[in-house]
Amino acid sequence: MNDTHLLGNLNMSHIEAFIQAAHLESFSRAAEALDRTQGAVSQSIAALEERYGGPLFDRLGRRLGLTPLGEVLLPRAERAVAELRGAAEEIRGVLNAERDKIYVGAFQSVAGRLMPELIGDFVRLHPAVDFLLLEGERDDVVEMVKRAEADVGFVLMPVEDPELDVVSIFTEPYLLIAPHGHRLAGRREVSLADIVDEPLVGFGDRSGSWQEIVATFERATGRRPQRRWTSDDIITVAGFVRARLGVALIPRLALLIAGELVAVPIVDAPTRTVAYVLPRRRYRSPTMLAFVEHARRQLLAHTSPEAVLAQCEKYGVTYRRSAAAERRSRRETAKR
Known part of the structure; x- marks a missing residue:
């Protein structure tokens, strides 16, 4: 027996x-x-x-x-x-x-701009934790999480998948970036109608960002934007603008790459929503969940109006505040 x-x-x-x-x-x-x-x-x-x-x-x-x-x-x-x-x-x-190593998937402007800082802050509080940061487009990051290559993914909405829990973090507008001296660079705000005939530096067709930009232009003007140059790298997009080859629409979160350029609010701007995705039926370690909450709070803090202005000053971006934003600022100052 x-x-x-x-x-x-x-x-x-x-x-x-x-x-x-x-x-x-x-x-x-x-x-x-x-x-x-x-x-x-x-x-x-x-x-x-x-x-x-x-x-x-x-x-x-x-x-x-x-x-x-x-x-x-x-x-x-x-x-x-x-x-x-x-x-x-x-x-x-x-x-x-698993708690001591966290695999994070993220799209470019978060992976390159904020994740190193967020991870660094977290590691100072939790020195035993190691990270692996994986970068990709939305669909790539979603697949990383579903295949267990990433514990959490930071993505652009929309995401609908029965295998994932999807939690929105914030929604932000796109801004126009232009070189100094451009006809729109001195404006405090512009509309999509002001931009539609401009040679535009845009993201590739696979990008969810570009699809949203095109859809918003079509709703607002009945026309598609005049994309003259294409790059999937947001730093390269800014480089084309610095070379005075066109203007571009970039999310507010990515303003740091716009050094030496002018950022102008768009009154009817396209927006994007940043979210995180977690596998619905997989184990979630307490340390990983603590990092997700840390990242959520820090992302919200980085997208506040005060933080945006501070980043522009730090990275040499001329940020034209809209008239509405100036009025809000004056009201808030008067209340203090």
């Missing part, structure tokens, strides 16, 4: 009661060691004896002794319990390892 046949489908509490009673030679002492009642231990032994078709103990006065059947069962029961306890320790080790 092998160990699997002997121990399959057994209640572990029965096995533990048997082992303790065998070593302590007493049901009452076994009950005390296991913090159970003596009746519960006796019931466990009775269940085992019923399963194996005979007594496991001889009652030798006030002491218990193993029967031949009990002597066969004891070493196998001890090995089984040791294996299960070892497995539990290994599982805890795996979970701890």
Whole structure:
């Protein structure tokens, strides 16, 4: 008879009661060691004896002794319990390892601009945690999370997938960036109608950002934007604008790459919503969830109007505040 046949489908509490009673030679002492009642231990032994078709103990006065059947069962029961306890320790080790390494997927303007800073802040609070940052377009990041290549993904909406939990973080407008001296660079705000005939530096067709920009232009003007130059790299987009080859629409979060350029609010601007995605049915370690909450709070802080102005000043971006924004600022100042 092998160990699997002997121990399959057994209640572990029965096995533990048997082992303790065998070593302590007493049901009452076994009950005390296991913090159970003596009746519960006796019931466990009775269940085992019923399963194996005979007594496991001889009652030798006030002491218990193993029967031949009990002597066969004891070493196998001890090995089984040791294996299960070892497995539990290994599982805890795996979970701890997962907590100590977090795989993050993110789209470009978050991965390149903010994630290193967010991760650095988190690691200073949790120095034992390592990170692997993976970059890709929205569909790439979604697949990373679904294939367990990333624990969490930061993406642009929309995302609809029954395998994922999707949580929106913030919505932000696109801004026009133009070189100094451009006809629109001195404006405090522009409309899409002002931009539609301008040679535009745009993202590639695969980008969800470009699709949203085109759709918003078509709704507002009935026309598509005049994309003259294309790049999937937002830093390259800004480089084309610096070379005075066109203007571009970039999200407010990405303003740092617009150094030496002018950023102008758009009254009917396209917007984008940033979200994070988590696998719906996979284990989520406490450390990973703590990082997600940390990242959510920091992303919100970085997109506040005050933070945007500070970033523009830091990176040499001339930011034209709209008349409405100036009025709001004056009202807030008057209240103080």
